Amino acid sequence: xxxxxxxxxxxxxxxxxxxxxxxxxxxxxxxxxxxxxxxxxxxxxxxxxxxxxxxxxxxxxxxxxxxxxxxxxxxxxxxxxxxxxxxxxxxxxxxxxxxxxxxxxxxxxxxxxxxxxxxxxxxxxxxxxxxxxxxxxxxxxxxxxxxxxxxxxxxxxxxxxxxxxxxxxxxxxxxxxxxxxxxxxxxxxxxxxxxxxxxxxxxxxxxxxxxxxxxxxxxxxxxxxxxxxxxxxxxxxxxxxxxxxxxxxxxxxxxxxxxxxxxxxxxxxxxxxxxxxxxxxxxxxxxxxxxxxx
Numbered sequence: 001x002x003x004x005x006x007x008x009x010x011x012x013x014x015x016x017x018x019x020x021x022x023x024x025x026x027x028x029x030x031x032x033x034x035x036x037x038x039x040x041x042x043x044x045x046x047x048x049x050x051x052x053x054x055x056x057x058x059x060x061x062x063x064x065x066x067x068x069x070x071x072x073x074x075x076x077x078x079x080x081x082x083x084x085x086x087x088x089x090x091x092x093x094x095x096x097x098x099x100x101x102x103x104x105x106x107x108x109x110x111x112x113x114x115x116x117x118x119x120x121x122x123x124x125x126x127x128x129x130x131x132x133x134x135x136x137x138x139x140x141x142x143x144x145x146x147x148x149x150x151x152x153x154x155x156x157x158x159x160x161x162x163x164x165x166x167x168x169x170x171x172x173x174x175x176x177x178x179x180x181x182x183x184x185x186x187x188x189x190x191x192x193x194x195x196x197x198x199x200x201x202x203x204x205x206x207x208x209x210x211x212x213x214x215x216x217x218x219x220x221x222x223x224x225x226x227x228x229x230x231x232x233x234x235x236x237x238x239x240x241x242x243x244x245x246x247x248x249x250x251x252x253x254x255x256x257x258x259x260x261x262x263x264x265x266x267x268x269x270x271x272x273x274x275x276x277x278x279x280x281x282x283x284x285x286x287x288x289x290x291x292x293x294x
């Protein structure tokens with residue numbers, strides 16, 4: 001586990017301060033008396049950690065590469081989610097937003113007392129070489145009693161803009177084989193592990209006892225992750241799907257986790273992953289996620 005330093009549970013004020021974090025990168029630390037501490041990195045607009053007064057909510061792998069923590073926190077997926085039933089898209093897995101440097105915008109404490117910050121990403125010549133479209137993306141992060149993330153995409157170009165996207169959220173759990181994801185019963189999903197076969201979830205809760213990679217075709221507005229120590233509530237809007245992923249015991253080596261780490265997280269990801277968003281010129285799309293510890 002990386003040597004990450006956090007403040008203690010006793011936080012006296014809310015705010016968002018810029019400092020230096022892991023690997024010498026710029027870091028924005030949001031604090032709130034009831035919500036704890038959340039560390040956001042402009043590199044990739046990645047919310048890496050959230051230390052709630054009740055403990056760590058997000059998973060942080062001990063493995064890192066030269067650019068970022070690949071398996072950690074809330075990576076931003078844009079403008080391509082990844083492999084789908086029709087095959088790979090033209091961009092790197094999960095797009096380029098998660099490896100781009102986002103600009104730091106306004107920071108303030110809002111009328112509800114939440115610590116907030118906005119990051120933005122615009123098309124550059126380098127990004128247009130990968131994806132020949134004009135766009136403006138913004139990420140709002142708000143830390144209060146809950147943790148909210150809102151992704152907005154604006155199409156300033158003359159033609160329609162098509163993309164897939166999501167919050168690839170890694171939740172820390174004690175043992176994924178005993179963790180229940182509730183709120184998916186009765187929903188249709190595409191099962192990537194079974195060659196994208198379409199099925200209906202008939203269980204009262206999803207328990208990832210083996211490799212799990214599902215795209216649910218209708219995103220419920222509320223889900224719960226029930227661990228043996230706590231419950232985390234996930235509320236989302238604007239996304240067409242929700243993805244649930246855990247690589248199973250063989251995933252440590254396959255996806256470059258540290259030994260045993262695959263059992264200590266579950267990814268529950270509000271996303272538009274199959275049918276893309278098609279945004280007319282001048283229009284704005286918005287997707288939101290809010291996390292709460294119950």
